[in-house]
């Protein structure tokens with residue numbers, strides 16, 4: 336619909352339809368107001384929400400992968416305990432070297448995988464040095480825990 340201009344409601348000046356406001360007094364012209372006003376939906380029309388208004392503006396922080404539960408650790412721990420008892424019975428001197436060797440292995444293995452603190456949730460969240468130290472001090476607790484946490488670390492670091 337072409338609007339062919341009209342008189343200004345304030346001063347009576349004849350204005351062309353292309354003007355947004357009166358060329359003489361600057362009063363906003365009625366057709367300009369009409370054109371710039373947002374369309375009013377008819378009553379009862381469904382409210383249509385479109386566009387990017389409801390998209391998340393910031394990406395969700397990457398959720399850390401949960402560490403393993405206690406049950407698999409207890410299972411491996413039991414197996415390790417049996418191994419310790421057998422070794423103690425057969426070759427008592429081997430225990431010290433086994434602990435030392437597994438602590439070193441844990442350190443180098445964790446470093447190779449790319450284990451870093453902050454990769455998984457919970458008590459398993461340790462650096463290679465922390466894993467190795469804990470293995471040396473609390474072998475029976477930490478070594479099984481590392482074995483159980485290892486596949487998760489592998490997955491986190493894309494090594495599977």
Ligand SMILES: [Zn+2]
Nearest residue numbers: 343346357360
């Ligand atoms: Zn005017």
